[in-house]
Amino acid sequence: MKHTRLASLALAAGLTVDAQQAHAYDMDCAIMLCMAGGFPSSAVCSAAYAEMIRRITPWPSRPPFGVCTYAAVPVALGGPGGEDALDISTADYEWLRRTRVLWWRGRSYEPRDEPRQWDWSIRSCDHENKNCHYIVRVYGSHSPWPASFASENGQDIPTPGSGGLWAFYSRAVMMEYGDYDGAMDYTDWVRY
Known part of the structure; x- marks a missing residue:
């Protein structure tokens, strides 16, 4: 009887860990699927959007979505029955690879005996939040940063x-x- 209880507790603990790991993978798939639809109004897409923003909000900043393992879900459970994660390098997923994480930094200051100046920069990173480069970098401007870019x-x-x-x-x-x-869209700016 004691061994049965112990085995039951071990099984329950194992199922809990598997369920948590599966939930994380499900969220990555939800982010991709909701993004494909332009984040339509629903509880699932609202949660996916919030998770995506949470991931890119510092620190530490992570990619907005991870590997969707939906391709590895067995056919019996409604998946395609593959063995690998979803391959987004194909032409069907070009829209997903166009995802960019944009980082803004701006400041205004008055140097001694000079008029106010502005510095600003916008850094753009790929869908993995890597391979970053500046698309705008201005230092010492005598006019404020523009309203848009x-x-x-x-x-x-x-x-x-x-x-x-x-x-x-x-x-x-x-x-x-x-x-x-x-169709392209963007999120609100998140200050940090």
Whole structure:
């Protein structure tokens, strides 16, 4: 009897760990599927959107989505029955590879005996939040940063505001993503 209880507890603990791991993989698939649809209104897509933003919000910053293992789900459970993770390098997933993580940094200051100056930069990273490069970098401008900028995907994206009358430093992160049909969209800026 004692061994039966112990075995039952061990089995329950193992199922809990497997369920938590499966839930994490399910979230990656949900992020990709909801992104493909432009994050339609639903409880699942709202949770997927929130998780995506949580992942890119520092620190530590991670990729907005991980490997979707839906391809490895057995046919008996409704999956395609593959052995590997979903391969997003094919032409069908070009829309997903257009995802960019955009990092904003801006400041305003008054050097001694000079008028106010502004510095700002926008760094763009790929869908894995790696391979980053600056798409805009301005130092010592005598005019404030622009109200918007053109992204690598051709969108006109508004820059974050200054954060108030006395805020002279601003950092924020956002995501630019496309849906399955190729329409581009972006998230709100998240300050950190």
